[in-house]
Amino acid sequence: MAADKRGGNKTIRDLVLSMLVLGVVVYLIYLFIPHDSKETPVKTETVGYSVELKQARRDAPYPVAGPEGLSAKWHATSVTYSAGDRRNVTWHLGFIDPDQQYVALEQSNGDPTGFISQVTINAHRDAGRTVAVGGTSWQYYTGGRYDALVREEKGVTTVVLGTAPDAQLQRFAATLKP
Missing domain, CATH: 1.20.5 (Single alpha-helices involved in coiled-coils or other helix-helix interfaces)
Known part of the structure; x- marks a missing residue:
């Protein structure tokens, strides 16, 4: 023992x-x-996106948008292009604006309803509220995390979203060129 x-x-x-x-x-x-x-939980490392933008524009079945004329105070922080499913090709480009707010461009030729819900994290359409940016009409969405501007065209849905104020989202949307 x-x-x-x-x-x-x-x-x-x-x-x-x-x-x-x-x-x-x-x-x-x-x-x-x-x-x-x-x-901030948002990644703030600057990344280049010109190569990915050129590749997406060559490959995507829709006109891929990209910003032109942004000041040097805007920093790209994320970029992805996914074309594994030709019926759901997605393009993403995320930025930190001069006020340290997040702004992103999202595009897809997939189901618009599901895509909008996914990228905006379930933001809801603000019925009747549209915004004219550069002669193009955008539908306004509001959400808990992101507000968004959405444009649905034949074959592509374009979403500009973020934590930035409405005016900044509109400024960014005005720089988008196919």
């Missing part, structure tokens, strides 16, 4: 020592990993 007690005490001692070592490791990880809760 004495051997069992010593073995039991040794096991408890090892457990306590292991927990102390683990606590020190967790503390060091916490100490060296940034954890600013006020930091």
